[in-house]
Amino acid sequence: MSAPERLALLDLDAVVRLSLEGATIRSVLDAGTGTGIFAAAFASRGLRVAGLDVNAELLELARAAVPGAEFRAGAVENLPYEERSFDLVFLGHVLHEADDPLAALREARRVAAARVAVLEWPYRSEEHGPPLAHRLRPERIRQLAEKAGYASVQRLETEHMDLFRLVPQQP
Secondary structure, three states: OOHHHHHHHOOHHHHHHHHHOOOOOOEEEEEOOOOOHHHHHHHOOOOEEEEEEOOHHHHHHHHHHOOOOEEEEOOOOOOOOOOOOEEEEEEEOOHHHOOOHHHHHHHHHHHEEEEEEEEEOOOOOOOOOOOHHHOOOHHHHHHHHHHOOEEEEEEEEOOOOEEEEEEEOOO
8 A cells, every 4th residue: 555545544634623623722642653644734733742652763753754843752551741731632543552541541531631532443344454353342442431531432433534532521
């Protein structure tokens, strides 16, 4: 699959728009940033962006792609940020890879001031993306989010992806 085809599958513009709409978002943590493709998309909208990833090589690519952003090494299950540090915490294709998805959602809730957006592959067998056995059912994401302390879970579908907007319970 070519890079443009892969990019089209991400539904980048729709994902960013849906992640932001309906909330006042000025800052974004792209947790599990990889090469920084989503960090760049959020930064292009004038937002303060930070990224985190466990892979040092991918972080270097992200730094090159988004020079104005701050990038750190770290795991989504243990975010190195203060409580409510970012308006939005974005987990793009990360939850199904996390060693402990519940801990990842709890950490995202702790760091998010307004909402968490979780992007995942739809639960269906497809040529692209991870095998079905590695994908998360929408019901599983909802269960994890409720257990992690979210007040609401909204599932939004783009052409190729599932986006879940999670609103943390107020303390």
